Amino acid sequence: MAPFAFALSGLAAAVIVLYILKVRRRAVVVPYLHLWQTLAAETRSVTLFKKLKRLLSLLLQLAILASLIFAVARPSLGGDAALRKHFVMVLDASASMGAKESGGRTRFQLLMNEARRLVESRNPDDDWMVVSASDRIDVLSSFTKSTIRLRGALDAAKPSIHELNVGQTVAFAREATRDKKAPVLLFLSDGNAGQLRAAIDKDPNARLIPIGEARENVGIVRFSARKNSSLGTDYIIATVRNYGDKERAFQMEIALNNVTQKVIPKKLAPGAEETEKLQLSLPQGGTLRLVLKFDTNAEPADALEIDNVAYAIAYPERLRRVVLVTEQQGMETPFRIAFESMAEVVDETSIAVTAEEYAALKPEEKQADITICHNVLPADLPPRGNIILIHTPMPSFLPAKITGEEAAPTVLDWDREHVLNRYLNYREMKLPRANLLQLSGSAGANIVDGGDSPLVAAFDLPDRRAVYIAFDMMSEMFPFRLAFPMVLRNSIAWFETEEDVMFEDTYKPGSLIRPLRKLSVGSVTARYIKGVKENNLTIPVAQGQFQFEDTEETGPVYFRIGDREYATAINLFEPAESSIAPQTADINDPPATGGAFRLGSGELWTYFAMAALILWAAEWALYHRRVTE
Amino acid sequence: MPATTERKGLEFDGEFLRKLEYLNVVARKIFAGSLRADRQSPRRGTSAEFADHRSYSAGDDFRHVDWHLFGRLEELFIKRFREEENLHLTVLLDSSLSMESGQINKFNYGMQVTAALAYIGMANLDSVNVLPFGDRLRDGIWKIKGRGKVFTLFNYLKSLEPATTTDLQKSFREFIQRERRRGVVIVVSDFYDFEGIQPALKFLKYPKNDIFVIHVVDETEEKPDVRGDLRLVDSETGGFREINVTDALLARYKKAFAELSERVETYCIKNEMGYVRARTTIPFDELVLGILRRGGLIR
Numbered sequence: 001m002a003p004f005a006f007a008l009s010g011l012a013a014a015v016i017v018l019y020i021l022k023v024r025r026r027a028v029v030v031p032y033l034h035l036w037q038t039l040a041a042e043t044r045s046v047t048l049f050k051k052l053k054r055l056l057s058l059l060l061q062l063a064i065l066a067s068l069i070f071a072v073a074r075p076s077l078g079g080d081a082a083l084r085k086h087f088v089m090v091l092d093a094s095a096s097m098g099a100k101e102s103g104g105r106t107r108f109q110l111l112m113n114e115a116r117r118l119v120e121s122r123n124p125d126d127d128w129m130v131v132s133a134s135d136r137i138d139v140l141s142s143f144t145k146s147t148i149r150l151r152g153a154l155d156a157a158k159p160s161i162h163e164l165n166v167g168q169t170v171a172f173a174r175e176a177t178r179d180k181k182a183p184v185l186l187f188l189s190d191g192n193a194g195q196l197r198a199a200i201d202k203d204p205n206a207r208l209i210p211i212g213e214a215r216e217n218v219g220i221v222r223f224s225a226r227k228n229s230s231l232g233t234d235y236i237i238a239t240v241r242n243y244g245d246k247e248r249a250f251q252m253e254i255a256l257n258n259v260t261q262k263v264i265p266k267k268l269a270p271g272a273e274e275t276e277k278l279q280l281s282l283p284q285g286g287t288l289r290l291v292l293k294f295d296t297n298a299e300p301a302d303a304l305e306i307d308n309v310a311y312a313i314a315y316p317e318r319l320r321r322v323v324l325v326t327e328q329q330g331m332e333t334p335f336r337i338a339f340e341s342m343a344e345v346v347d348e349t350s351i352a353v354t355a356e357e358y359a360a361l362k363p364e365e366k367q368a369d370i371t372i373c374h375n376v377l378p379a380d381l382p383p384r385g386n387i388i389l390i391h392t393p394m395p396s397f398l399p400a401k402i403t404g405e406e407a408a409p410t411v412l413d414w415d416r417e418h419v420l421n422r423y424l425n426y427r428e429m430k431l432p433r434a435n436l437l438q439l440s441g442s443a444g445a446n447i448v449d450g451g452d453s454p455l456v457a458a459f460d461l462p463d464r465r466a467v468y469i470a471f472d473m474m475s476e477m478f479p480f481r482l483a484f485p486m487v488l489r490n491s492i493a494w495f496e497t498e499e500d501v502m503f504e505d506t507y508k509p510g511s512l513i514r515p516l517r518k519l520s521v522g523s524v525t526a527r528y529i530k531g532v533k534e535n536n537l538t539i540p541v542a543q544g545q546f547q548f549e550d551t552e553e554t555g556p557v558y559f560r561i562g563d564r565e566y567a568t569a570i571n572l573f574e575p576a577e578s579s580i581a582p583q584t585a586d587i588n589d590p591p592a593t594g595g596a597f598r599l600g601s602g603e604l605w606t607y608f609a610m611a612a613l614i615l616w617a618a619e620w621a622l623y624h625r626r627v628t629e
Numbered sequence: 630m631p632a633t634t635e636r637k638g639l640e641f642d643g644e645f646l647r648k649l650e651y652l653n654v655v656a657r658k659i660f661a662g663s664l665r666a667d668r669q670s671p672r673r674g675t676s677a678e679f680a681d682h683r684s685y686s687a688g689d690d691f692r693h694v695d696w697h698l699f700g701r702l703e704e705l706f707i708k709r710f711r712e713e714e715n716l717h718l719t720v721l722l723d724s725s726l727s728m729e730s731g732q733i734n735k736f737n738y739g740m741q742v743t744a745a746l747a748y749i750g751m752a753n754l755d756s757v758n759v760l761p762f763g764d765r766l767r768d769g770i771w772k773i774k775g776r777g778k779v780f781t782l783f784n785y786l787k788s789l790e791p792a793t794t795t796d797l798q799k800s801f802r803e804f805i806q807r808e809r810r811r812g813v814v815i816v817v818s819d820f821y822d823f824e825g826i827q828p829a830l831k832f833l834k835y836p837k838n839d840i841f842v843i844h845v846v847d848e849t850e851e852k853p854d855v856r857g858d859l860r861l862v863d864s865e866t867g868g869f870r871e872i873n874v875t876d877a878l879l880a881r882y883k884k885a886f887a888e889l890s891e892r893v894e895t896y897c898i899k900n901e902m903g904y905v906r907a908r909t910t911i912p913f914d915e916l917v918l919g920i921l922r923r924g925g926l927i928r
Contacts, residue, residue, distance in 0.1 A: 025860040025871050031727035031850055032821035033863035033870060035889070039881050040872045 008069045015065050019058045060619035067612035071605045086143060086180035087128045088173045091115055091157050092189030092196075092211070094134045094164035095509070095577040099190075099214050099303040107212035107580075108159040111188050114211060115157075118186065119150045129176060130154060133169040134162035135510050143180075161306050161554065162510035163574040166195045170206070177205070190582035193575070212582040216244035216300040218268060219307030219578030222275070223290045223571065224505045225282075225314045229493035230422045230486065232344055234314050236278040238290050242268035243579045246300065251293045252276060256314065257286040283344055285316030287556045287567075307578045311556045311569035312505065317344050320369035320492060324352035327375040334474050335372070338485045345492060370488075370495065375472060386465045386495040388488070391435065391472040398459050398466055399443045404436040409455055409471065415447040419494040420458055420467060423486055429479070431455065434471035444468075458494065465495050502561065503568035510551055513568060518544030521562050526550075528557040641744065641783040648914045649748040649779075655921060682706040717758070717772075717812030718750035719838075721804060723845070724761035725795040726865040727821040731847030733909035739817045739845050740786045741913035746815055749921075752776045758808065759785065762800035763793035766807070794865040795822040797829030805832050814838040817907075819845045821865070823889050827896055834900060841903035841920070844893060848910055851890075852883055 030036060097108040115130075122128060127143040130153040141153030169187075177183030185206040191197050200206035222239040242248050252264040264276055282288075292308040294301070302308065322339065326332045332352035339346045350368075353361065355376045366382045373381075377392040389395070394402050411426040426448055436453040439446065443461055446454035450470070459466040473480035473487070502515050519541050526537040526548050539546045548557065551570050558567045572578070682695060685705035695708045720743045728736035743759060750757040751773060759782060760769035770785050797820070804814075814833050820826050833840050855874050862869045872878070890906060897904035907916050 025858045027860045027862055027869070028855055029730065029862045029864045030853075031730040031819060031864045032823075033861055033866070033868060035823075035885060036861050036872060036882065037870050039878060039885060040870065 008072060009065075011065055011069075012062060015061050016058065019061055056622060057619055060615055060622070064612050064615045064619065067608045067615060071608035071612060073605075085123070085126045085182040085184050086177050087122070087126055087184045087186055088176050089115060089118065089128060089130050089186045090169060090173055090188065091130065091132045091140075091154075092134075092164055092187070092192070093132045093138075093157065093160045093162075094189075094192065095161045095306055095572055095574065096164075096190055096192065096304065096580045097159055097211070098161065098306060099212060099217065099580045100301070100305075101212055101214050101303075106159070107190060107214070107582075111211045112154060112157065114209060115154055115188055116151075118188075118209075119147065119154065127180075130157070131169075131172065131176075132157050133164060133172075134160045135165045135168075135508070136162070137169065137172045160510060161552070161572060163508060163572075163577050164189070164192045164196075166192055166199050166576075170196070170199045173206070174203075190580060192577075193579040193581070195576055210582050212580070214303035215581040216246060216248070216302060217304045217307070217578055217580045218242045218244070218248050218250060218292055218294075218302055219304065219575075220290060220292065220310040220571070221273065221573060221575065221578075223288070223310035223312050223573075225288050225312040227315050227317075228279070229345070229496070230419075230489045231279075232281070232283070232317070232342075232489070233279045234282040236280055236288065236312070236314075237275060238278070238310075239273060239275040240266065240268065240292065241273035241575070241578070242270055243575075243581070244300070245270050245581075248302070249295070249298070250302075253291045253293055254278070255289045255291070256280075256282055258289070261288075280314075282314045283317040285314045287569075288312040288314050304578060304580050306554065307572045307574075309554060310506075310571045310573070311554065313556060313567040313569055315567075319347040320345060320350075321347045321367070322350040322370045322372060323358070323366060323368040324350070324372045325355055325358045325374065325376060325378050326352065327355065329354055331374060331474070334481050334484065335374070338488060341485055342488065345489070370492065372488075374474060384463060386491070388467045388469070388491055390469045390474065392468075394435075394437075394468070397461070398468065399441040400437050400439045400457060400459070400468070402435045403438045403453070406434050406436055406450065406452065409434040409450045411448055411455060412451045413449045414456075415445075418445075418447045418458065420447055420456065420487075420490045422490050422493070424483060424490070432471050432475050437468070437470055467491050467494075502559070502566040506569050506571045506573060507551060508574065509554060509570055509572060513548040513551060513557065514545060515559075515561070519546070519561060520544065525560040526557060527560070529553065529555045641780075641787070645741075645744075646779075649745055652745055652914060652917050652921070653749050653752050655918060681709050683709060716754040717756050717808075717810050718747070718754050719758035719760060719804070719808060719812060719814045720747055720750075721801070721814060721816045721818070722759065722761045722789075723763070723795065723816075723818030723820075724767060724789055724791050725763040725793055725821070726791050727795060727819055728845070729791045730850065730864050731845075731909055732849045733847060735819055735845045735847055735909060736789075736791050738907070738909045738913060739843075740789065742817055742843060742845075742907065742916060744782060744786055745913060745917045747773070747782055748776070748779055749917075750813075751778060751782070757782075760804060761789055762797075762804070763791070764796040764799065765793075766800045766803035795820075795825075797822045797825040798832065801829045801832040805836060809836070811836050811838050813841065815841045815843060817843045817845060819847075819850075820893060823893075826893055830896065830900065830902065834902070839903075840897075840900075842893070842897050842905070843916075843920075844890065844904065844906045846890065846906055846908050848908060851886055851908075853879065855879075 091111060093108065097106065097111060099107045101107055101110060119128065124145060124147070127145055128141070128150055129139065129143045130141040130150060132138040132140055140156050141149050144150065173185040173187075177185065183205045185200070185203070187196055187200065187206065187208045188211055189196050189208065190212045191208060191210060197208055200208060219241060220238065221241050222237060224237050226235040228235045236254065238252060238254070240252065247267065247269050249265070249267045252266055253260060254262040261280060262278060266274070268274060288311065290310045290312070292302075324332055324335050335352055339350060355378050358366070358378045359380065363382070366380070368382070368385050370386050370388060371381060372388045372390065373392045374390045375392060377389070377395055381387065381395065394400055409431045411429055411431065414421050414426045434450065434455055437457060439454060439457060443459050445458045445460070447458050448454065448456035453470070455470050457468045457470075459468065473484065502517060503513060504516070507513050521541055523538050523540045524546055526539055528535055528550065530550065530553060537550065539548060548559070554570045554572060556567055556569045558565055682698065683706065685694060685707050689707050693707045695706045698704070698706050722739050722743045724736065728739060747757045747759050756772040756774050758769060758771050759773070761767040770782060773782060795818075797818070816833070830840065830842070856876070856879070858871070858873050860869050860871050894904045894906065905916070905920055
């Protein structure tokens with residue numbers, strides 16, 4: 001209750017003065033007062049009640065004044081503490097709020113309408129904070145009673161394509177009102193697939209005001225591309241889910257650099273999720289885009305558009321220079337045959353030389369992406385570059401040593417998950433004579449176990465990777481000769497596993513993109529689509545790191561790092577946002593989670609105002625009907 | 630009920646005179662043969678016209694003994710003769726302050742009626758008195774005769790201003806004391822002395838005057854249209870009373886006013902007095918004409 005209002009009680013004196021002026025009688029000259037006197041005396045009331053009635057008008061006016069004072073004072077049943085509340089109004093600005101509702105308006109527009117209604121109908125004594133929530137919290141207005149500021153805060157609210165961080169949002173709202181009396185947390189949201197309702201359940205101060213009604217949505221859950229170096233293909237995975245209540249028919253259209261590669265008709269039952277796995281040969285690489293296309297006349301329409309498009313990056317094939325060192329001339333033939341079949345990965349500058357010839361090469365001629373040594377180990381191998389050693393002496397830079405020789409080695413087991421063993425089967429394989437190895441340290445891994453020693457070992461050194469094959473796979477073992485291209489591809493795949501992985505495949509909208517490895521360049525250039533035009537941004541690299549922040553739109557982002565270009569994509573891929581079915585308002589719910597919400601609960605000022613109006617009407621009627629005489 | 634109206638100066642102009650002359654002509658036609666100055670007096674007098682006999686009593690003038698009758702009957706009888714007298718008209722005009730009120734100023738109205746009747750009297754009768762009264766009889770014009778004196782009458786009336794309260798008894802008593810001759814007495818008043826009306830009229834009746842009462846009533850007094858908490862101020866005494874005039878009280882007032890007026894009228898009729906309720910909305914000449922045509926003014 002506002003104490004200042006009672007200062008207005010001084011108006012009672014004014015009311016009395018006005019009353020006296022009001023009841024001061026008008027003088028009328030009559031020719032014969034005696035007759036009036038006689039008549040008035042006959043009807044003159046002398047009872048106490050009737051005398052009091054003469055004061056009724058004044059009493060009514062004082063009652064009107066009292067009612068108005070109480071109305072201004074804004075008393076409440078719960079007292080001042082209950083009256084002055086601290087509201088945190090959380091506006092869900094996440095991606096699902098972009099769902100189209102009936103009438104063409106977005107869910108976020110409905111949310112803003114409701115927010116404005118709440119602000120305009122609030123108790124002006126309450127303090128309100130307005131917060132926009134997605135994967136981050138934006139405080140649009142700190143606690144204030146100012147309607148103008150709150151309106152400005154609402155005007156500043158904007159939708160996003162971010163996911164809603166429910167835990168962070170609820171925690172923030174609670175923290176903001178931790179020291180406040182009578183806190184009320186208002187969440188204007190579609191409920192984020194029920195997560196919000198669950199988060200504020202049993203919180204007596206929190207109320208969920210459900211927004212929106214649309215339910216039908218099919219969204220892309222996953223879309224990615226992997227270069228299969230072993231096969232020289234691109235492995236594409238696309239997963240879609242029907243989040244709605246009705247069966248939906250649509251087409252999945254996959255395009256590379258805006259050229260359609262594949263169109264897959266699809267029909268999904270309610271709640272169903274299906275994954276399409278494709279092998280495409282995309283040696284040139286580029287931006288892959290998956291679009292879900294619905295019949296525009298089909299009902300119901302797909303409410304959320306942002307999850308109907310997804311992007312992935314297909315890296316182009318890269319040619320590697322291979323230097324083959326053999327024990328003697330003529331032994332390189334099977335290798336040459338293999339290289340010719342791998343023209344998409346083996347550069348034409350690749351060479352096959354003997355050890356003597358290799359020793360005569362200039363240092364730059366020895367530089368290679370991959371150096372393969374067969375039965376011989378040159379003394380001056382380059383310090384960088386990956387190496388495949390086939391039945392050679394053990395070089396000093398590998399943490400292993402040769403302890404002997406096994407005449408008839410047998411494969412006991414092999415690491416089927418290792419990239420080097422992809423598509424290879426060693427079962428019941430008869431192997432030629434092999435060196436016995438003893439690995440030291442953790443850099444070497446036994447990936448084909450011969451029992452007493454590894455038959456194939458993989459070494460992951462700080463500056464290079466090496467594969468040591470303990471037997472001569474190019475001897476008369478026809479299967480191995482045949483399998484060499486696969487071994488080489490697997491080796492390339494393993495060598496370059498981390499080399500090409502500079503970023504995650506996909507990032508959520510609004511998130512920061514940072515490189516996964518430290519960089520040695522001074523700056524990078526980001527190239528991405530913003531709006532309808534391509535945008536280029538140079539980003540400085542500090543301590544080997546940079547971060548890219550402009551991730552407010554879905555799509556590919558290319559980074560030029562040194563002489564290589566890396567890429568990643570921004571996609572929603574958030575089931576909680578794609579699951580747009582809103583939480584329905586249930587009036588039977590406890591007040592914590594919904595139901596009819598009244599801002600003015602407990603307030604009495606409207607009743608006092610109405611009482612004043614009724615008293616005024618009664619006073620007018622009584623006075624002008626001369627009841628007060 | 631409106632407050633006391635401002636009385637505009639009464640102008641006895643040519644139009645007014647034309648109306649009076651018309652009334653006079655009408656009066657002559659109506660009263661032809663009877664409105665003579667030789668109107669027979671009911672009193673026995675000394676005229677040549679025999680009236681009747683009466684027994685002789687000691688002290689009677691022997692000249693009036695009918696000796697012929699004594700010769701036949703041997704009893705003394707005195708011959709009585711019809712006395713001829715002039716007709717005197719007196720207009721008693723209420724000039725109390727209550728006459729100043731009314732939607733149409735009652736005093737003006739009363740003066741117009743008075744002027745008309747007096748004019749007719751002056752033109753046709755022997756003499757006319759125009760006497761205002763309030764709480765007592767005021768100095769008026771006595772025994773004015775002939776149409777030539779009409780402007781004297783008008784000037785006098787124009788000089789009159791209402792004043793004082795109303796005391797009918799005292800005023801009429803003073804009139805009776807000063808006017809011994811019998812005649813026609815016309816009272817023009819609002820009679821806002823209801824208690825004193827009947828005794829006062831008795832005074833007038835006592836010398837066997839022919840009395841005609843013109844009760845001047847204004848519509849706003851008969852049916853007042855005021856409501857609310859009012860301070861009612863008496864126009865004559867200045868006394869006041871705070872009264873809430875409700876619809877019910879108004880209804881009772883109208884009823885009481887009508888009853889009082891009817892009581893006056895009834896009294897007049899019972900006592901062979903002429904009575905007319907002169908509502909100020911009726912033009913004065915119509916009122917006078919009506920009075921003349923009804924023949925109620927002179928009996």
